[in-house]
Amino acid sequence: MSDEVIERALHNIYRRNFNPKTDIEPGFFHAFVSTLNAAADKGIRQAQKPEDDFLNALRHNTAVFAAFKTHRLQNDVARQLTDSNGNLKPFERWKNDVQDITSHQCKAWMRTEYDTAVLRARQAANWQQFQREKDVLPNLEWMPSTSPNPGADHMPFWGTILPVDHPFWEQHRPGDRWNCKCDLRATDKPTTTVPADPANAHDPQPGLDSNPGRTAQLFAPSHPYIANAYPGAREAVEKAVRKEEFQEIKKEARKTLQGTTISHPKLKGKIKISRRSIDEWTNQPHIHYQEKNLMILSIGKVLQNAKYLGKKTDVSQKAGTKFVHIFEIEIKADKSWIIVKEYQDGSIMLYSVSDSPNILIGLNKK
Numbered sequence: 001m002s003d004e005v006i007e008r009a010l011h012n013i014y015r016r017n018f019n020p021k022t023d024i025e026p027g028f029f030h031a032f033v034s035t036l037n038a039a040a041d042k043g044i045r046q047a048q049k050p051e052d053d054f055l056n057a058l059r060h061n062t063a064v065f066a067a068f069k070t071h072r073l074q075n076d077v078a079r080q081l082t083d084s085n086g087n088l089k090p091f092e093r094w095k096n097d098v099q100d101i102t103s104h105q106c107k108a109w110m111r112t113e114y115d116t117a118v119l120r121a122r123q124a125a126n127w128q129q130f131q132r133e134k135d136v137l138p139n140l141e142w143m144p145s146t147s148p149n150p151g152a153d154h155m156p157f158w159g160t161i162l163p164v165d166h167p168f169w170e171q172h173r174p175g176d177r178w179n180c181k182c183d184l185r186a187t188d189k190p191t192t193t194v195p196a197d198p199a200n201a202h203d204p205q206p207g208l209d210s211n212p213g214r215t216a217q218l219f220a221p222s223h224p225y226i227a228n229a230y231p232g233a234r235e236a237v238e239k240a241v242r243k244e245e246f247q248e249i250k251k252e253a254r255k256t257l258q259g260t261t262i263s264h265p266k267l268k269g270k271i272k273i274s275r276r277s278i279d280e281w282t283n284q285p286h287i288h289y290q291e292k293n294l295m296i297l298s299i300g301k302v303l304q305n306a307k308y309l310g311k312k313t314d315v316s317q318k319a320g321t322k323f324v325h326i327f328e329i330e331i332k333a334d335k336s337w338i339i340v341k342e343y344q345d346g347s348i349m350l351y352s353v354s355d356s357p358n359i360l361i362g363l364n365k366k
Contacts, residue, residue: 032066043121057216127213
């Protein structure tokens with residue numbers, strides 16, 4: 001992280017432009033998120049790309065981790081804002097007092113977290129591939145570390161070959177400690193015996209004790225940022241991550257969907273997607289808010305599989321609207337309804353999505 005980003009974030013905290021207990025400082029947060037997302041993208045590029053749902057879950061995990069990291073950092077430095085008499089320190093003095101914290105969190109540990117995220121993202125994508133191909137390559141081989149100074153704790157496991165779903169891989173696996181550079185490789189070679197835990201074997205380090213290929217978590221909830229979070233952290237993290245993902249989804253939808261068209265076999269014309277379509281969809285409240293917003297990115301496929309219920313007259317007739325067409329879908333087993341508007345000039349536009357059955361009032365199902 002650049003010194004300029006750190007300086008701006010510290011000024012934000014010093015001026016009390018937000019509450020460190022209940023909010024997340026945006027400068028630190030966005031820098032951490034972008035760094036960890038870049039790490040995840042790099043790791044995935046080194047493997048076969050997994051499904052979009054899995055990628056979205058990985059990105060959600062990096063955002064959550066970045067938010068908890070930010071909350072810990074901002075509160076650690078904010079605690080040193082005042083001197084022993086309770087007086088606010090001059091900014092430069094305070095910045096020097098917290099330099100060890102910012103240097104550790106934003107540079108040294110950020111590098112370790114970045115490198116580990118690259119490795120675990122690649123391993124997560126590879127694990128998805130192992131599952132898809134286990135009928136052909138049923139076993140996994142623990143490959144030696146590529147580090148010039150490998151840790152002795154994993155050496156007894158090098159060369160171990162066991163089935164993909166063997167319980168051993170839940171107890172020990174590459175990537176369960178920081179900067180581990182061991183790896184797994186799919187193979188049809190014969191299995192070996194299960195190695196006994198050596199005397200210097202360790203439990204997975206906190207935050208790395210889950211299989212990212214199963215959980216889609218590069219960093220597990222056992223990490224001290226999360227497990228030992230300050231009061232108020234969880235509410236602050238949820239709010240910050242929700243806002244961050246909302247903005248990212250809207251930006252991606254505008255980039256890829258604005259100005260395009262989709263279709264449904266029950267409607268003759270093409271359904272246009274406008275900037276307003278995207279804004280209405282993403283701004284709409286919903287019981288499954290995140291899932292609803294993510295759905296816009298695959299709206300063409302979603303609409304094709306939606307059940308057409310019928311249309312009703314748009315009594316508002318705003319901007320020359322004529323009919324409202326309703327399509328039924330399910331989000332996490334709960335019904336929702338896609339709203340498409342038809343205008344007097346015959347054009348058809350994607351409008352929004354709703355989880356309220358009131359939208360069905362006045363519907364002509366003929």
